[in-house]
Amino acid sequence: TEPALIRNFCIIAHIDHGKSTLADRMLQLTGVVEQRQMRAQYLDRMDIERERGITIKSQAVRMPWASDGTPHVLNMIDTPGHVDFTYEVSRSLAACEGCILLVDAAQGIEAQTLANLYLAMENDLTIIPVLNKIDLPAAQPDKFAAELAHLIGCDPDDVLRVSAKTGDGVPELLDEVIRQVPAPVGDADAPARAMIFDSVYDAYRGVVTYVKVVDGRLGRRERIQMMSTGATHELLEIGVNSPEMTPSDGIAVGEVGYLITGVKDVRQSKVGDTVTWQRNGATEPLGGYKDPRPMVFSGLYPIDGSDYPALRDALEKLQLNDAALVYEPETSVALGFGFRVGFLGLLHLEVIRERLEREFGLDLIATAPNVVYQVTMEDGSEHTVTNPSEFPVGKIAEVREPVVRATLIAPTEFIGAIMELCQARRGAMQGMDYLSEERVELRYTLPLAEIVFDFFDALKSKTRGYASLDYEPTGEQAAALVKVDILLHGDKVDAFSAIVHKDKAYAYGVKMAGKLRELIPRQQFEVPIQAAIGSRVIARETVRAIRKDVLSKCYGGDISRKRKLLEKQKEGKKRMKMVGRVEVPQEAFIAALSSD
Ligand code: GDP
Numbered sequence: 119t120e121p122a123l124i125r126n127f128c129i130i131a132h133i134d135h136g137k138s139t140l141a142d143r144m145l146q147l148t149g150v151v152e153q154r155q156m157r158a159q160y161l162d163r164m165d166i167e168r169e170r171g172i173t174i175k176s177q178a179v180r181m182p183w184a185s186d187g188t189p190h191v192l193n194m195i196d197t198p199g200h201v202d203f204t205y206e207v208s209r210s211l212a213a214c215e216g217c218i219l220l221v222d223a224a225q226g227i228e229a230q231t232l233a234n235l236y237l238a239m240e241n242d243l244t245i246i247p248v249l250n251k252i253d254l255p256a257a258q259p260d261k262f263a264a265e266l267a268h269l270i271g272c273d274p275d276d277v278l279r280v281s282a283k284t285g286d287g288v289p290e291l292l293d294e295v296i297r298q299v300p301a302p303v304g305d306a307d308a309p310a311r312a313m314i315f316d317s318v319y320d321a322y323r324g325v326v327t328y329v330k331v332v333d334g335r336l337g338r339r340e341r342i343q344m345m346s347t348g349a350t351h352e353l354l355e356i357g358v359n360s361p362e363m364t365p366s367d368g369i370a371v372g373e374v375g376y377l378i379t380g381v382k383d384v385r386q387s388k389v390g391d392t393v394t395w396q397r398n399g400a401t402e403p404l405g406g407y408k409d410p411r412p413m414v415f416s417g418l419y420p421i422d423g424s425d426y427p428a429l430r431d432a433l434e435k436l437q438l439n440d441a442a443l444v445y446e447p448e449t450s451v452a453l454g455f456g457f458r459v460g461f462l463g464l465l466h467l468e469v470i471r472e473r474l475e476r477e478f479g480l481d482l483i484a485t486a487p488n489v490v491y492q493v494t495m496e497d498g499s500e501h502t503v504t505n506p507s508e509f510p511v512g513k514i515a516e517v518r519e520p521v522v523r524a525t526l527i528a529p530t531e532f533i534g535a536i537m538e539l540c541q542a543r544r545g546a547m548q549g550m551d552y553l554s555e556e557r558v559e560l561r562y563t564l565p566l567a568e569i570v571f572d573f574f575d576a577l578k579s580k581t582r583g584y585a586s587l588d589y590e591p592t593g594e595q596a597a598a599l600v601k602v603d604i605l606l607h608g609d610k611v612d613a614f615s616a617i618v619h620k621d622k623a624y625a626y627g628v629k630m631a632g633k634l635r636e637l638i639p640r641q642q643f644e645v646p647i648q649a650a651i652g653s654r655v656i657a658r659e660t661v662r663a664i665r666k667d668v669l670s671k672c673y674g675g676d677i678s679r680k681r682k683l684l685e686k687q688k689e690g691k692k693r694m695k696m697v698g699r700v701e702v703p704q705e706a707f708i709a710a711l712s713s714d
């Protein structure tokens with residue numbers, strides 16, 4: 119197809135504003151998916167996505183649509199909606215020339231709407247504002263059309279109104295996409311350059327790579343090169359999704375499609391990378407490539423130690439499909455053998471953990487998530503800390519932590535509550551704007567560490583669920599951070615070491631020591647539980663001693679009964695962990711680690 123007849127667009131929306139439903143309607147209207155095949159949220163393929171109603175992996179689908187009698191090709195690129203995947207969202211947007219900004223006509227603009235809008239603006243996309251769910255009795259289209267128009271600087275009459283549910287207004291919207299979204303431009307005669315905006319592992323076909331061709335053409339059987347690594351491959355198959363994979367001879371300027379080279383690992387086909395020909399290829403990659411960088415780390419341990427090899431195999435499998443997932447083996451006094459795993463954010467962590475438990479049948483315990491710290495020592499040496507128990511000892515000059523730019527939207531009555539929460543979490547206010555008389559946008563920079571720990575829940579409960587939050591990483595800042603260790607009878611329990619702000623160290627120490635006192639059974643001797651910063655103890659609890667002698671109950675008597683008792687005690691000990699001289703049931707550690 120010639121570029122003038124192509125339109126590449128995406129839909130950006132806050133969760134539940136109807137993106138998947140609108141995509142479904144478009145597939146149906148353009149005849150790409152027949153009525154009888156249609157099931158709700160056709161494009162959301164992963165089970166977890168369907169259940170949680172979130173889109174994790176983006177896809178692209180090609181649809182024919184004739185406007186004024188001229189047949190066009192529409193490429194709809196689905197973007198992952200969640201903050202953890204900002205980079206992938208930005209690459210999907212970079213593959214488009216325009217976007218539909220979809221807003222629920224009963225809800226108005228939310229934080230995710232804004233965060234995605236900012237990304238769309240950074241990518242110079244044409245923005246088509248659309249109100250959805252106009253069929254709802256609670257819809258207030260006039261009010262929210264004004265809000266949207268004010269936000270993007272257009273006339274309220276230019277805000278389209280649709281119902282993705284009934285299909286009302288959707289054909290007109292497709293016409294508008296053709297009218298307003300610019301056709302892609304590129305140099306058809308230049309060496310091929312295609313941008314990877316998604317790559318997905320398929321058990322049968324290996325990695326399926328989604329690209330947008332910017333210059334030139336990629337053809338079947340050609341040899342290609344990944345510009346970030348120089349790795350070369352043969353194009354075994356190339357084609358478009360419509361909506362199932364449909365092979366073709368090749369794809370050219372402005373077109374969106376998929377490539378199959380037989381590689382088995384998505385890390386060989388990285389989002390943001392540029393694909394070119396192996397011979398006479400382009401010399402300059404397209405801009406915007408970044409290596410995926412894990413932002414949050416957690417230790418994952420099998421509850422049953424014999425599941426360790428199964429956990430390793432499962433992580434290996436998941437990594438084939440997830441270039442952002444990193445892990446390395448780790449051992450813990452309290453938890454045994456496990457892995458330190460890096461994630462893009464909390465949702466990513468949750469999704470991986472759930473897949474490990476559900477798809478691989480593993481029972482896992484996760485240590486409290488932590489961010490990545492940069493530590494400069496007084497002697498000038500630098501350390502990257504992904505595990506609090508590896509925080510360097512000695513003279514520290516500076517500790518830096520990652521910070522995010524957060525956008526919060528809520529009814530004005532909650533301004534006070536939100537400011538209080540952000541302040542308690544070491545936030546710095548950057549600005550505040552009224553979207554309308556009743557709703558306000560607050561902008562903060564916050565340490566990522568303060569957000570990964572139950573911030574979202576706290577926000578929801580302080581605002582009765584009315585606030586929405588989105589954030590993106592903006593760099594790092596120096597902060598007064600210290601490592602707090604928890605000691606049992608003088609020995610460190612690694613899984614409980616945490617890096618916290620010095621003003622919060624005492625509260626953390628008291629809380630953990632208190633929790634463990636409840637959970638650790640009495641021993642033959644007194645066990646002090648201490649929280650300490652270096653050698654300075656900041657909190658202390660004590661588990662009093664008891665004398666427990668199983669044999670004393672059956673003096674003299676039956677020898678076989680004695681043996682049975684001893685064996686029973688041995689059984690019980692299997693699930694015990696030794697911390698120095700102290701015997702602790704693993705359940706106690708697990709209970710102490712799970713959030714309250
Ligand atoms: P997404 O999270 O943006 O993909 O939103 P979904 O497409 O999953 O829609 C969220 C909910 O809103 C679902 O229950 C949909 O059935 C419902 N919904 C979507 N569009 C409409 C609409 O136009 N009218 C009504 N009444 N409900 C809608």
Ligand code: MG
Nearest residue numbers: 138171172173
């Ligand atoms: Mg969806």
